[in-house]
Amino acid sequence: MSALLEVRNLTKRFGGLVAVEDLSFDLNAGEILAIIGPNGAGKTTTFNLISGSLKANAGRVVLGGIDITGLPPHKIAGHGIMRTFQHNMPFVSMTVIENVLVGSHRMMRTPWPALMAGSGMAEDRSARVRAQELLAFVGLPDYADRSVGELSFGQGRLLETARALAGRPSMIMFDEPAAGLTPVECQRLAQVIRDIAAQGIAVLLIEHDMNFLLPLAHRVVVLNFGRKIADALPATIAMDAAVIAAYLGTARRKRARAG
Amino acid sequence: MNGAMRTATAWIGGAALLVGLTYVLGGYGLDIYRKLLLTATLALSYNFMFGFAGQIALSHYTFYGIGAYSVTILMTQAGWSLPLAALATIGISAVVALAVAIPANRLEGFYLALATLALAQIFIVALVQGGEFTGGADGIFGFKSPEIFGIPLSGTNFVIALIGLFLGTLAVLQFLGRSYFGRACRAIRDNPRAAAAMGINVARTNIIVFTLTSSLAAIAGIFYAFADRFVNPYVFGIEPMFLLVFMVIVGGTGRHAGAIVGATVLFLLPEFLGDIVGRRYILIYGLLVVLALMFQPNGLIGLYDQLRHRLARRP
Numbered sequence: 001m002s003a004l005l006e007v008r009n010l011t012k013r014f015g016g017l018v019a020v021e022d023l024s025f026d027l028n029a030g031e032i033l034a035i036i037g038p039n040g041a042g043k044t045t046t047f048n049l050i051s052g053s054l055k056a057n058a059g060r061v062v063l064g065g066i067d068i069t070g071l072p073p074h075k076i077a078g079h080g081i082m083r084t085f086q087h088n089m090p091f092v093s094m095t096v097i098e099n100v101l102v103g104s105h106r107m108m109r110t111p112w113p114a115l116m117a118g119s120g121m122a123e124d125r126s127a128r129v130r131a132q133e134l135l136a137f138v139g140l141p142d143y144a145d146r147s148v149g150e151l152s153f154g155q156g157r158l159l160e161t162a163r164a165l166a167g168r169p170s171m172i173m174f175d176e177p178a179a180g181l182t183p184v185e186c187q188r189l190a191q192v193i194r195d196i197a198a199q200g201i202a203v204l205l206i207e208h209d210m211n212f213l214l215p216l217a218h219r220v221v222v223l224n225f226g227r228k229i230a231d232a233l234p235a236t237i238a239m240d241a242a243v244i245a246a247y248l249g250t251a252r253r254k255r256a257r258a259g
Numbered sequence: 260m261n262g263a264m265r266t267a268t269a270w271i272g273g274a275a276l277l278v279g280l281t282y283v284l285g286g287y288g289l290d291i292y293r294k295l296l297l298t299a300t301l302a303l304s305y306n307f308m309f310g311f312a313g314q315i316a317l318s319h320y321t322f323y324g325i326g327a328y329s330v331t332i333l334m335t336q337a338g339w340s341l342p343l344a345a346l347a348t349i350g351i352s353a354v355v356a357l358a359v360a361i362p363a364n365r366l367e368g369f370y371l372a373l374a375t376l377a378l379a380q381i382f383i384v385a386l387v388q389g390g391e392f393t394g395g396a397d398g399i400f401g402f403k404s405p406e407i408f409g410i411p412l413s414g415t416n417f418v419i420a421l422i423g424l425f426l427g428t429l430a431v432l433q434f435l436g437r438s439y440f441g442r443a444c445r446a447i448r449d450n451p452r453a454a455a456a457m458g459i460n461v462a463r464t465n466i467i468v469f470t471l472t473s474s475l476a477a478i479a480g481i482f483y484a485f486a487d488r489f490v491n492p493y494v495f496g497i498e499p500m501f502l503l504v505f506m507v508i509v510g511g512t513g514r515h516a517g518a519i520v521g522a523t524v525l526f527l528l529p530e531f532l533g534d535i536v537g538r539r540y541i542l543i544y545g546l547l548v549v550l551a552l553m554f555q556p557n558g559l560i561g562l563y564d565q566l567r568h569r570l571a572r573r574p
Contacts, residue, residue, distance in 0.1 A: 077458035089453035091446045102446045106458035108439040112467065115438040116431045124438065167458060
Protein backbone atom coordinates (compact mmCIF):
# COMPACT_ATOMS: atom_id res chain seq x y z
CA MET A 1 0.00 0.00 0.00
CA SER A 2 1.36 3.43 -0.90
CA ALA A 3 1.52 6.31 1.55
CA LEU A 4 -1.29 8.88 1.92
CA LEU A 5 1.01 11.78 1.08
CA GLU A 6 3.95 11.37 -1.27
CA VAL A 7 6.35 14.27 -1.65
CA ARG A 8 8.74 13.69 -4.55
CA ASN A 9 11.86 15.70 -5.52
CA LEU A 10 10.32 18.98 -4.36
CA THR A 11 12.52 22.00 -5.16
CA LYS A 12 11.96 25.69 -4.49
CA ARG A 13 14.38 28.47 -5.43
CA PHE A 14 14.12 32.13 -4.44
CA GLY A 15 16.44 33.82 -6.94
CA GLY A 16 19.86 32.29 -6.30
CA LEU A 17 18.87 30.76 -2.96
CA VAL A 18 17.72 27.15 -2.96
CA ALA A 19 15.24 27.03 -0.06
CA VAL A 20 14.18 23.41 -0.61
CA GLU A 21 16.24 21.01 -2.73
CA ASP A 22 15.11 17.67 -4.10
CA LEU A 23 13.03 16.84 -1.03
CA SER A 24 11.17 13.53 -0.90
CA PHE A 25 9.27 11.92 1.95
CA ASP A 26 6.11 9.92 2.67
CA LEU A 27 3.39 10.35 5.25
CA ASN A 28 0.98 7.54 6.16
CA ALA A 29 -2.57 7.76 7.47
CA GLY A 30 -2.56 7.95 11.27
CA GLU A 31 1.12 8.86 11.39
CA ILE A 32 2.61 11.91 13.12
CA LEU A 33 5.55 13.24 11.12
CA ALA A 34 7.63 16.15 12.37
CA ILE A 35 9.83 18.23 10.10
CA ILE A 36 12.65 19.89 12.02
CA GLY A 37 15.76 21.84 11.22
CA PRO A 38 17.60 25.01 12.19
CA ASN A 39 16.28 28.41 11.13
CA GLY A 40 16.39 28.81 7.36
CA ALA A 41 16.47 25.05 6.76
CA GLY A 42 13.38 25.20 4.56
CA LYS A 43 10.70 23.95 6.97
CA THR A 44 8.26 26.80 6.40
CA THR A 45 8.91 26.75 2.65
CA THR A 46 8.09 23.02 2.59
CA PHE A 47 4.92 23.71 4.57
CA ASN A 48 3.89 26.47 2.15
CA LEU A 49 4.63 24.31 -0.91
CA ILE A 50 2.30 21.57 0.36
CA SER A 51 -0.46 23.94 1.55
CA GLY A 52 -0.44 25.84 -1.75
CA SER A 53 0.83 29.25 -0.59
CA LEU A 54 3.96 28.79 -2.73
CA LYS A 55 4.51 27.10 -6.10
CA ALA A 56 7.40 24.66 -6.46
CA ASN A 57 10.02 24.96 -9.22
CA ALA A 58 10.15 21.20 -9.53
CA GLY A 59 8.79 18.07 -7.93
CA ARG A 60 5.38 16.67 -7.08
CA VAL A 61 2.99 16.45 -4.14
CA VAL A 62 0.55 13.53 -4.36
CA LEU A 63 -2.31 12.98 -1.91
CA GLY A 64 -4.12 9.64 -2.04
CA GLY A 65 -2.93 9.10 -5.61
CA ILE A 66 -4.09 12.55 -6.79
CA ASP A 67 -1.47 15.04 -7.96
CA ILE A 68 -2.11 18.26 -6.00
CA THR A 69 1.14 20.04 -6.94
CA GLY A 70 0.74 23.78 -7.39
CA LEU A 71 -2.98 23.96 -6.56
CA PRO A 72 -4.15 27.13 -4.75
CA PRO A 73 -4.78 26.88 -0.97
CA HIS A 74 -8.59 26.55 -1.19
CA LYS A 75 -8.26 23.58 -3.56
CA ILE A 76 -5.65 21.94 -1.32
CA ALA A 77 -8.17 22.24 1.52
CA GLY A 78 -10.83 20.90 -0.84
CA HIS A 79 -8.73 17.75 -1.28
CA GLY A 80 -8.73 17.21 2.48
CA ILE A 81 -5.56 18.88 3.76
CA MET A 82 -6.46 21.32 6.54
CA ARG A 83 -4.01 23.43 8.53
CA THR A 84 -3.44 25.67 11.52
CA PHE A 85 -1.36 28.85 11.57
CA GLN A 86 1.73 29.61 13.64
CA HIS A 87 0.22 32.95 14.60
CA ASN A 88 -3.41 32.15 15.34
CA MET A 89 -5.68 33.45 12.59
CA PRO A 90 -9.21 33.33 13.97
CA PHE A 91 -12.14 35.06 12.26
CA VAL A 92 -12.32 37.84 14.81
CA SER A 93 -15.89 39.03 14.24
CA MET A 94 -17.33 35.57 14.88
CA THR A 95 -18.12 33.43 17.88
CA VAL A 96 -16.01 30.38 18.67
CA ILE A 97 -18.50 27.91 17.16
CA GLU A 98 -18.90 30.01 14.00
CA ASN A 99 -15.12 29.81 13.53
CA VAL A 100 -15.37 26.02 13.66
CA LEU A 101 -18.32 26.12 11.23
CA VAL A 102 -16.20 28.01 8.68
CA GLY A 103 -13.86 25.02 8.81
CA SER A 104 -16.70 22.79 7.62
CA HIS A 105 -17.16 24.93 4.48
CA ARG A 106 -15.90 22.24 2.09
CA MET A 107 -18.44 19.73 3.45
CA MET A 108 -21.44 21.92 2.55
CA ARG A 109 -23.45 20.60 -0.39
CA THR A 110 -26.38 23.02 -0.79
CA PRO A 111 -25.70 25.22 -3.87
CA TRP A 112 -25.52 28.91 -2.89
CA PRO A 113 -28.52 30.12 -4.96
CA ALA A 114 -30.74 27.67 -3.07
CA LEU A 115 -29.58 29.18 0.23
CA MET A 116 -31.39 32.43 -0.66
CA ALA A 117 -34.69 30.58 -0.49
CA GLY A 118 -33.86 29.17 2.94
CA SER A 119 -32.52 25.75 1.90
CA GLY A 120 -29.60 24.07 3.62
CA MET A 121 -30.86 24.56 7.17
CA ALA A 122 -30.77 20.83 8.02
CA GLU A 123 -27.20 20.65 6.72
CA ASP A 124 -26.29 23.68 8.83
CA ARG A 125 -27.84 22.15 11.95
CA SER A 126 -25.84 18.93 11.60
CA ALA A 127 -22.65 20.94 10.98
CA ARG A 128 -23.41 22.82 14.20
CA VAL A 129 -23.79 19.57 16.16
CA ARG A 130 -20.47 18.34 14.79
CA ALA A 131 -18.78 21.70 15.56
CA GLN A 132 -19.95 21.41 19.18
CA GLU A 133 -18.51 17.87 19.34
CA LEU A 134 -15.19 19.11 18.01
CA LEU A 135 -15.08 21.91 20.58
CA ALA A 136 -15.60 19.26 23.26
CA PHE A 137 -12.88 17.11 21.64
CA VAL A 138 -10.25 19.86 21.88
CA GLY A 139 -11.41 20.90 25.34
CA LEU A 140 -13.42 24.06 24.69
CA PRO A 141 -16.98 22.76 25.16
CA ASP A 142 -18.18 25.78 27.15
CA TYR A 143 -16.88 28.44 24.81
CA ALA A 144 -19.16 27.86 21.78
CA ASP A 145 -21.02 31.16 21.93
CA ARG A 146 -18.17 33.28 23.28
CA SER A 147 -16.39 35.81 21.10
CA VAL A 148 -12.97 34.56 19.93
CA GLY A 149 -11.46 37.63 21.61
CA GLU A 150 -12.16 36.02 24.98
CA LEU A 151 -9.87 33.04 24.32
CA SER A 152 -6.30 32.84 25.60
CA PHE A 153 -3.53 32.24 23.05
CA GLY A 154 -3.41 28.55 23.93
CA GLN A 155 -7.20 28.21 23.63
CA GLY A 156 -6.93 29.98 20.29
CA ARG A 157 -4.54 27.25 19.10
CA LEU A 158 -7.06 24.59 20.21
CA LEU A 159 -9.79 26.47 18.32
CA GLU A 160 -7.63 26.46 15.17
CA THR A 161 -7.30 22.70 15.61
CA ALA A 162 -11.07 22.21 15.95
CA ARG A 163 -11.64 24.47 12.93
CA ALA A 164 -9.22 22.40 10.83
CA LEU A 165 -10.88 19.15 11.95
CA ALA A 166 -14.32 20.48 10.92
CA GLY A 167 -13.25 20.01 7.28
CA ARG A 168 -12.92 16.23 7.94
CA PRO A 169 -9.30 16.24 6.75
CA SER A 170 -7.38 13.17 5.69
CA MET A 171 -4.28 15.12 6.68
CA ILE A 172 -3.77 18.03 9.05
CA MET A 173 -0.75 20.35 9.12
CA PHE A 174 0.46 22.20 12.20
CA ASP A 175 2.82 25.16 11.76
CA GLU A 176 4.90 25.33 14.98
CA PRO A 177 1.97 24.35 17.19
CA ALA A 178 3.92 24.63 20.47
CA ALA A 179 5.10 28.20 19.80
CA GLY A 180 3.80 30.56 22.45
CA LEU A 181 2.14 27.88 24.57
CA THR A 182 2.71 27.25 28.29
CA PRO A 183 4.01 23.77 29.28
CA VAL A 184 0.52 22.74 30.42
CA GLU A 185 -1.04 23.92 27.16
CA CYS A 186 1.70 22.04 25.25
CA GLN A 187 0.78 18.80 27.02
CA ARG A 188 -2.90 19.35 26.31
CA LEU A 189 -2.23 20.03 22.59
CA ALA A 190 0.12 17.01 22.32
CA GLN A 191 -2.68 14.79 23.63
CA VAL A 192 -5.15 16.29 21.14
CA ILE A 193 -2.67 15.63 18.29
CA ARG A 194 -2.23 12.00 19.45
CA ASP A 195 -6.02 11.58 19.51
CA ILE A 196 -6.28 13.03 15.99
CA ALA A 197 -3.69 10.57 14.65
CA ALA A 198 -5.48 7.73 16.44
CA GLN A 199 -8.53 8.50 14.26
CA GLY A 200 -6.42 7.67 11.19
CA ILE A 201 -5.71 11.28 10.20
CA ALA A 202 -2.16 11.95 9.00
CA VAL A 203 -0.41 14.71 10.98
CA LEU A 204 2.43 16.81 9.60
CA LEU A 205 4.02 19.28 11.96
CA ILE A 206 6.97 21.60 11.77
CA GLU A 207 8.37 22.44 15.12
CA HIS A 208 11.39 23.87 16.95
CA ASP A 209 10.59 22.57 20.42
CA MET A 210 12.38 19.19 20.81
CA ASN A 211 10.77 18.57 24.21
CA PHE A 212 7.38 18.83 22.53
CA LEU A 213 7.99 16.83 19.39
CA LEU A 214 10.38 14.01 20.37
CA PRO A 215 7.80 12.23 22.59
CA LEU A 216 4.98 13.06 20.14
CA ALA A 217 6.27 12.31 16.62
CA HIS A 218 6.28 8.79 15.17
CA ARG A 219 8.94 9.83 12.69
CA VAL A 220 11.16 12.88 12.14
CA VAL A 221 12.49 14.41 8.92
CA VAL A 222 15.48 16.70 9.47
CA LEU A 223 16.25 19.50 6.99
CA ASN A 224 19.45 21.49 6.73
CA PHE A 225 20.03 24.12 4.03
CA GLY A 226 16.95 22.82 2.19
CA ARG A 227 18.14 19.21 2.01
CA LYS A 228 16.91 16.21 3.91
CA ILE A 229 19.73 14.94 6.14
CA ALA A 230 17.77 12.40 8.16
CA ASP A 231 14.42 10.56 8.13
CA ALA A 232 14.13 8.32 11.18
CA LEU A 233 12.52 7.52 14.52
CA PRO A 234 12.72 10.28 17.17
CA ALA A 235 15.05 8.18 19.34
CA THR A 236 17.48 7.69 16.44
CA ILE A 237 17.32 11.40 15.51
CA ALA A 238 18.35 12.46 19.00
CA MET A 239 21.61 10.50 18.57
CA ASP A 240 22.30 11.11 14.85
CA ALA A 241 25.68 12.76 14.38
CA ALA A 242 24.65 14.85 11.36
CA VAL A 243 21.56 16.11 13.17
CA ILE A 244 23.52 17.01 16.27
CA ALA A 245 26.04 18.88 14.13
CA ALA A 246 23.36 20.75 12.19
CA TYR A 247 20.96 21.40 14.97
CA LEU A 248 21.87 20.64 18.53
CA GLY A 249 25.56 21.43 18.02
CA THR A 250 24.82 25.01 17.04
CA ALA A 251 22.64 25.46 20.06
CA ARG A 252 25.42 24.22 22.38
CA ARG A 253 27.90 26.70 20.88
CA LYS A 254 25.38 29.49 21.35
CA ARG A 255 24.89 28.54 24.95
CA ALA A 256 28.66 28.44 25.53
CA ARG A 257 29.00 31.90 24.02
CA ALA A 258 26.15 33.25 26.09
CA GLY A 259 27.71 31.78 29.26
CA MET B 260 -41.36 24.66 16.40
CA ASN B 261 -41.12 27.60 18.76
CA GLY B 262 -38.24 29.41 17.02
CA ALA B 263 -39.74 29.05 13.56
CA MET B 264 -43.13 30.24 14.82
CA ARG B 265 -41.58 33.29 16.46
CA THR B 266 -39.76 34.09 13.21
CA ALA B 267 -42.96 33.75 11.17
CA THR B 268 -44.81 35.99 13.64
CA ALA B 269 -42.10 38.64 13.39
CA TRP B 270 -42.26 38.63 9.57
CA ILE B 271 -46.05 38.77 9.42
CA GLY B 272 -46.17 41.46 12.13
CA GLY B 273 -43.49 43.49 10.34
CA ALA B 274 -45.29 43.23 7.00
CA ALA B 275 -48.63 44.21 8.60
CA LEU B 276 -47.00 47.23 10.23
CA LEU B 277 -45.41 48.36 6.96
CA VAL B 278 -48.66 47.91 5.03
CA GLY B 279 -50.61 49.64 7.81
CA LEU B 280 -48.33 52.69 7.56
CA THR B 281 -49.28 52.96 3.89
CA TYR B 282 -52.87 53.68 4.80
CA VAL B 283 -52.06 55.96 7.75
CA LEU B 284 -49.67 58.18 5.80
CA GLY B 285 -50.97 60.40 3.06
CA GLY B 286 -49.71 62.84 0.46
CA TYR B 287 -46.23 64.06 1.31
CA GLY B 288 -45.75 61.51 4.08
CA LEU B 289 -46.48 58.67 1.67
CA ASP B 290 -43.95 60.03 -0.82
CA ILE B 291 -41.24 60.12 1.88
CA TYR B 292 -42.26 56.59 2.89
CA ARG B 293 -41.82 55.27 -0.67
CA LYS B 294 -38.35 56.79 -0.99
CA LEU B 295 -37.41 55.49 2.45
CA LEU B 296 -38.43 51.93 1.46
CA LEU B 297 -36.23 52.18 -1.64
CA THR B 298 -33.30 53.62 0.30
CA ALA B 299 -33.57 50.98 3.04
CA THR B 300 -33.64 48.26 0.35
CA LEU B 301 -30.45 49.68 -1.17
CA ALA B 302 -28.84 49.93 2.28
CA LEU B 303 -29.59 46.22 2.91
CA SER B 304 -27.85 44.99 -0.23
CA TYR B 305 -24.99 47.49 0.13
CA ASN B 306 -24.49 46.39 3.72
CA PHE B 307 -24.18 42.77 2.58
CA MET B 308 -21.35 43.68 0.20
CA PHE B 309 -19.66 46.29 2.42
CA GLY B 310 -20.52 45.08 5.91
CA PHE B 311 -20.62 41.28 5.55
CA ALA B 312 -18.12 40.71 2.76
CA GLY B 313 -15.95 43.79 3.36
CA GLN B 314 -15.88 44.94 -0.27
CA ILE B 315 -15.46 48.69 -0.46
CA ALA B 316 -17.27 49.45 -3.72
CA LEU B 317 -18.82 52.79 -4.68
CA SER B 318 -20.95 51.59 -7.59
CA HIS B 319 -24.18 50.69 -5.78
CA TYR B 320 -26.07 53.76 -6.99
CA THR B 321 -24.68 53.12 -10.47
CA PHE B 322 -26.38 49.73 -10.56
CA TYR B 323 -29.51 51.31 -9.09
CA GLY B 324 -29.33 53.69 -12.08
CA ILE B 325 -28.62 50.91 -14.57
CA GLY B 326 -31.79 49.22 -13.31
CA ALA B 327 -33.91 52.38 -13.56
CA TYR B 328 -32.60 53.49 -16.96
CA SER B 329 -32.61 50.03 -18.59
CA VAL B 330 -36.20 49.28 -17.71
CA THR B 331 -37.30 52.79 -18.74
CA ILE B 332 -35.49 52.71 -22.10
CA LEU B 333 -36.64 49.16 -22.89
CA MET B 334 -40.26 50.03 -22.14
CA THR B 335 -40.54 53.56 -23.55
CA GLN B 336 -38.22 53.28 -26.55
CA ALA B 337 -38.29 49.58 -27.44
CA GLY B 338 -41.90 49.15 -26.36
CA TRP B 339 -41.25 46.00 -24.29
CA SER B 340 -43.68 44.78 -21.64
CA LEU B 341 -42.71 45.21 -17.97
CA PRO B 342 -41.90 41.54 -17.19
CA LEU B 343 -39.70 41.23 -20.28
CA ALA B 344 -37.99 44.59 -19.68
CA ALA B 345 -37.45 43.74 -15.99
CA LEU B 346 -35.87 40.36 -16.80
CA ALA B 347 -33.63 41.91 -19.45
CA THR B 348 -32.65 44.65 -16.99
CA ILE B 349 -31.60 42.10 -14.36
CA GLY B 350 -29.60 40.32 -17.06
CA ILE B 351 -27.90 43.55 -18.17
CA SER B 352 -26.99 44.56 -14.61
CA ALA B 353 -25.62 41.08 -13.86
CA VAL B 354 -23.43 41.17 -16.99
CA VAL B 355 -22.13 44.67 -16.16
CA ALA B 356 -21.50 43.57 -12.54
CA LEU B 357 -19.54 40.53 -13.71
CA ALA B 358 -17.55 42.68 -16.14
CA VAL B 359 -16.57 44.88 -13.19
CA ALA B 360 -16.16 42.15 -10.56
CA ILE B 361 -13.91 39.76 -12.48
CA PRO B 362 -11.08 42.23 -13.23
CA ALA B 363 -11.71 44.19 -9.99
CA ASN B 364 -11.23 41.02 -7.99
CA ARG B 365 -7.52 41.33 -8.70
CA LEU B 366 -7.74 44.67 -6.91
CA GLU B 367 -8.13 44.90 -3.17
CA GLY B 368 -9.64 47.33 -0.73
CA PHE B 369 -8.74 50.84 -1.76
CA TYR B 370 -8.28 49.95 -5.44
CA LEU B 371 -11.72 48.38 -5.72
CA ALA B 372 -13.11 51.64 -4.32
CA LEU B 373 -11.23 53.64 -6.97
CA ALA B 374 -12.25 51.35 -9.85
CA THR B 375 -15.94 51.47 -8.88
CA LEU B 376 -15.73 55.24 -8.32
CA ALA B 377 -14.45 55.58 -11.88
CA LEU B 378 -17.33 53.41 -13.12
CA ALA B 379 -19.81 55.62 -11.24
CA GLN B 380 -18.39 58.77 -12.86
CA ILE B 381 -18.35 57.24 -16.34
CA PHE B 382 -21.98 56.18 -15.89
CA ILE B 383 -23.09 59.75 -15.10
CA VAL B 384 -21.13 61.15 -18.06
CA ALA B 385 -22.64 58.50 -20.36
CA LEU B 386 -26.16 59.39 -19.17
CA VAL B 387 -25.64 63.12 -19.65
CA GLN B 388 -24.01 62.63 -23.08
CA GLY B 389 -26.49 59.94 -24.13
CA GLY B 390 -28.62 62.23 -26.33
CA GLU B 391 -32.16 61.04 -27.04
CA PHE B 392 -31.31 57.53 -25.92
CA THR B 393 -30.91 58.53 -22.24
CA GLY B 394 -32.62 61.91 -22.41
CA GLY B 395 -29.36 63.71 -21.60
CA ALA B 396 -29.15 65.89 -18.49
CA ASP B 397 -32.97 66.13 -18.30
CA GLY B 398 -33.43 62.38 -18.11
CA ILE B 399 -36.60 60.62 -19.21
CA PHE B 400 -39.99 61.50 -17.74
CA GLY B 401 -43.70 61.43 -18.25
CA PHE B 402 -44.02 57.72 -19.13
CA LYS B 403 -47.04 55.93 -17.73
CA SER B 404 -47.23 53.50 -14.81
CA PRO B 405 -47.22 49.86 -15.86
CA GLU B 406 -49.90 47.35 -15.02
CA ILE B 407 -49.51 43.86 -13.60
CA PHE B 408 -52.45 41.53 -14.34
CA GLY B 409 -54.57 44.60 -15.03
CA ILE B 410 -53.71 46.22 -11.69
CA PRO B 411 -52.05 49.61 -12.18
CA LEU B 412 -48.76 49.93 -10.28
CA SER B 413 -49.50 53.34 -8.84
CA GLY B 414 -50.65 54.93 -5.59
CA THR B 415 -51.05 52.50 -2.71
CA ASN B 416 -50.56 49.46 -4.96
CA PHE B 417 -47.09 50.71 -5.77
CA VAL B 418 -46.23 51.20 -2.09
CA ILE B 419 -47.34 47.63 -1.37
CA ALA B 420 -45.05 46.48 -4.20
CA LEU B 421 -42.18 48.43 -2.61
CA ILE B 422 -42.87 46.74 0.73
CA GLY B 423 -42.65 43.42 -1.13
CA LEU B 424 -39.31 44.49 -2.63
CA PHE B 425 -37.95 45.54 0.77
CA LEU B 426 -39.07 42.39 2.60
CA GLY B 427 -38.00 40.16 -0.30
CA THR B 428 -34.50 41.68 -0.31
CA LEU B 429 -34.32 41.33 3.48
CA ALA B 430 -35.44 37.68 3.35
CA VAL B 431 -32.94 36.72 0.65
CA LEU B 432 -30.03 38.41 2.43
CA GLN B 433 -31.11 37.08 5.83
CA PHE B 434 -31.13 33.48 4.57
CA LEU B 435 -27.85 33.96 2.75
CA GLY B 436 -26.20 35.76 5.68
CA ARG B 437 -27.03 32.98 8.13
CA SER B 438 -25.85 30.20 5.81
CA TYR B 439 -22.36 28.83 5.23
CA PHE B 440 -22.12 31.30 2.34
CA GLY B 441 -22.63 34.26 4.69
CA ARG B 442 -20.03 32.83 7.06
CA ALA B 443 -17.61 32.48 4.13
CA CYS B 444 -18.18 36.19 3.31
CA ARG B 445 -17.41 37.26 6.87
CA ALA B 446 -14.42 34.91 6.99
CA ILE B 447 -12.99 36.58 3.88
CA ARG B 448 -13.55 40.03 5.40
CA ASP B 449 -11.84 38.99 8.67
CA ASN B 450 -8.91 37.09 7.16
CA PRO B 451 -8.76 36.10 3.49
CA ARG B 452 -5.71 33.86 3.97
CA ALA B 453 -7.32 31.81 6.72
CA ALA B 454 -10.56 31.69 4.71
CA ALA B 455 -8.71 30.17 1.73
CA ALA B 456 -7.09 27.60 4.03
CA MET B 457 -10.61 26.53 5.05
CA GLY B 458 -11.41 25.69 1.42
CA ILE B 459 -13.21 28.93 0.57
CA ASN B 460 -12.67 30.14 -3.00
CA VAL B 461 -12.09 33.79 -2.13
CA ALA B 462 -12.15 35.16 -5.70
CA ARG B 463 -15.33 33.28 -6.64
CA THR B 464 -17.13 34.30 -3.44
CA ASN B 465 -16.19 37.97 -3.92
CA ILE B 466 -17.44 37.93 -7.52
CA ILE B 467 -20.74 36.29 -6.52
CA VAL B 468 -21.33 38.82 -3.72
CA PHE B 469 -20.57 41.83 -5.93
CA THR B 470 -22.76 40.56 -8.77
CA LEU B 471 -25.62 39.52 -6.52
CA THR B 472 -25.79 42.70 -4.43
CA SER B 473 -25.34 44.91 -7.51
CA SER B 474 -28.21 43.05 -9.21
CA LEU B 475 -30.36 43.57 -6.11
CA ALA B 476 -29.60 47.30 -6.42
CA ALA B 477 -30.65 47.14 -10.09
CA ILE B 478 -33.93 45.44 -9.12
CA ALA B 479 -34.58 48.29 -6.66
CA GLY B 480 -33.79 50.64 -9.59
CA ILE B 481 -36.55 49.04 -11.67
CA PHE B 482 -39.00 50.01 -8.93
CA TYR B 483 -37.47 53.47 -8.64
CA ALA B 484 -38.24 54.16 -12.30
CA PHE B 485 -41.97 53.99 -11.54
CA ALA B 486 -41.88 55.90 -8.24
CA ASP B 487 -42.10 59.28 -9.94
CA ARG B 488 -42.01 57.99 -13.55
CA PHE B 489 -38.84 60.03 -13.89
CA VAL B 490 -35.18 59.08 -14.26
CA ASN B 491 -32.41 61.68 -14.10
CA PRO B 492 -28.61 61.28 -14.07
CA TYR B 493 -28.07 63.19 -10.83
CA VAL B 494 -30.24 60.84 -8.80
CA PHE B 495 -27.55 58.17 -9.33
CA GLY B 496 -24.52 60.34 -8.63
CA ILE B 497 -21.70 60.16 -6.12
CA GLU B 498 -23.36 62.15 -3.33
CA PRO B 499 -26.21 59.69 -2.67
CA MET B 500 -23.62 56.90 -2.91
CA PHE B 501 -21.62 58.39 -0.03
CA LEU B 502 -24.84 58.93 1.92
CA LEU B 503 -25.49 55.20 1.55
CA VAL B 504 -22.03 54.43 2.98
CA PHE B 505 -22.80 56.80 5.87
CA MET B 506 -26.14 55.09 6.52
CA VAL B 507 -24.56 51.66 6.80
CA ILE B 508 -21.72 52.89 9.06
CA VAL B 509 -23.95 54.96 11.36
CA GLY B 510 -26.55 52.18 11.57
CA GLY B 511 -24.04 49.39 12.19
CA THR B 512 -22.08 47.50 9.51
CA GLY B 513 -22.65 43.81 8.97
CA ARG B 514 -26.13 43.77 10.54
CA HIS B 515 -29.38 43.87 8.55
CA ALA B 516 -31.10 45.81 11.35
CA GLY B 517 -28.18 48.26 11.36
CA ALA B 518 -28.65 48.99 7.66
CA ILE B 519 -32.40 49.57 8.14
CA VAL B 520 -31.93 51.80 11.20
CA GLY B 521 -29.11 53.78 9.55
CA ALA B 522 -31.12 54.31 6.36
CA THR B 523 -34.20 55.37 8.32
CA VAL B 524 -32.41 57.81 10.62
CA LEU B 525 -30.23 59.48 7.98
CA PHE B 526 -33.05 59.56 5.42
CA LEU B 527 -35.54 61.18 7.78
CA LEU B 528 -33.08 63.51 9.53
CA PRO B 529 -33.08 66.18 6.76
CA GLU B 530 -36.89 66.32 7.05
CA PHE B 531 -36.44 67.65 10.57
CA LEU B 532 -33.06 69.35 10.23
CA GLY B 533 -33.77 70.90 6.83
CA ASP B 534 -35.67 73.87 8.31
CA ILE B 535 -32.88 74.62 10.78
CA VAL B 536 -29.66 74.05 8.83
CA GLY B 537 -30.80 73.66 5.21
CA ARG B 538 -28.44 71.68 2.95
CA ARG B 539 -25.74 71.80 5.62
CA TYR B 540 -27.14 68.59 7.15
CA ILE B 541 -24.40 66.86 5.16
CA LEU B 542 -21.91 68.40 7.60
CA ILE B 543 -23.82 66.87 10.48
CA TYR B 544 -23.71 63.49 8.73
CA GLY B 545 -19.95 63.74 8.35
CA LEU B 546 -19.67 64.45 12.06
CA LEU B 547 -21.96 61.51 12.89
CA VAL B 548 -19.80 59.14 10.82
CA VAL B 549 -16.59 60.33 12.50
CA LEU B 550 -18.20 59.97 15.94
CA ALA B 551 -19.52 56.52 15.05
CA LEU B 552 -16.12 55.33 13.82
CA MET B 553 -14.35 56.73 16.90
CA PHE B 554 -16.73 55.83 19.71
CA GLN B 555 -19.31 53.37 18.38
CA PRO B 556 -17.89 51.21 15.56
CA ASN B 557 -20.94 48.94 15.84
CA GLY B 558 -23.22 51.86 15.04
CA LEU B 559 -26.66 52.66 16.41
CA ILE B 560 -27.62 48.99 16.48
CA GLY B 561 -24.55 48.30 18.64
CA LEU B 562 -25.67 51.08 20.99
CA TYR B 563 -29.10 49.45 21.20
CA ASP B 564 -27.48 46.07 22.05
CA GLN B 565 -25.45 47.65 24.85
CA LEU B 566 -28.52 49.35 26.33
CA ARG B 567 -30.50 46.12 26.18
CA HIS B 568 -27.71 44.17 27.91
CA ARG B 569 -27.43 46.80 30.61
CA LEU B 570 -31.18 46.75 31.23
CA ALA B 571 -31.28 42.96 31.22
CA ARG B 572 -28.51 42.77 33.82
CA ARG B 573 -30.37 45.09 36.18
CA PRO B 574 -32.46 43.05 38.68
